[in-house]
Amino acid sequence: xxxxxxxxxxxxxxxxxxxxxxGQVSAQSSEVYPQEYRLSDSERERMHGDLERFSQQQPQYExxxxxxxxxxERARQRFRxxxxxxxxxxxxxxxxxxRPNAADHFxxxxxxxxxxxSEQEVAxxxxxxxxxxxxxARQMGSQMPMR
Numbered sequence: 051x052x053x054x055x056x057x058x059x060x061x062x063x064x065x066x067x068x069x070x071x072x073g074q075v076s077a078q079s080s081e082v083y084p085q086e087y088r089l090s091d092s093e094r095e096r097m098h099g100d101l102e103r104f105s106q107q108q109p110q111y112e113x114x115x116x117x118x119x120x121x122x123e124r125a126r127q128r129f130r131x132x133x134x135x136x137x138x139x140x141x142x143x144x145x146x147x148x149r150p151n152a153a154d155h156f157x158x159x160x161x162x163x164x165x166x167x168s169e170q171e172v173a174x175x176x177x178x179x180x181x182x183x184x185x186x187a188r189q190m191g192s193q194m195p196m197r
Contacts, residue, residue, distance in 0.1 A: 125176075129169050139166035 132140055132148035145167055146153035152175075159167055159175040 125173065126169065129172060137166075139168055140172070141166060145172075 128148065129140070132144050134144055135141075140148065142153070142156050142165070145156055145159075152159075155175065156167070157163075159171050161171050161174070
């Protein structure tokens with residue numbers, strides 16, 4: 051969501067650049083936009099095409115949002131199924147049955163150190179893990195040689 055928000059914040063600037071408003075020649079614009087920053091007609095057209103393609107990608111974003119919602123709901127269902135005593139929290143044993151590979155991290159996940167895991171604590175831990183994995187993957191990708 052933050053990526054889309056930042057792109058939308060840039061949209062007015064990109065709009066001005068794409069339609070040539072920033073490239074108008076005047077005494078004032080030459081001070082604000084030196085010659086090397088003005089876009090040529092072909093650059094403006096290319097940017098306009100990029101903006102057009104971006105606007106057509108919104109359905110993909112809606113699909114991603116829908117998929118994330120489904121994943122969150124499945125995680126909630128798994129949490130509820132693992133909560134065998136129905137108290138809304140997972141004990142060490144319940145969590146070990148739910149995620150045997152993550153059971154060693156119980157104390158790390160238990161942020162308030164009450165001996166039980168809330169749904170929020172579990173979600174926070176796995177979100178953090180996913181971010182770390184994505185960062186490592188991006189770093190590995192940037193270290194791969196170009197062909």
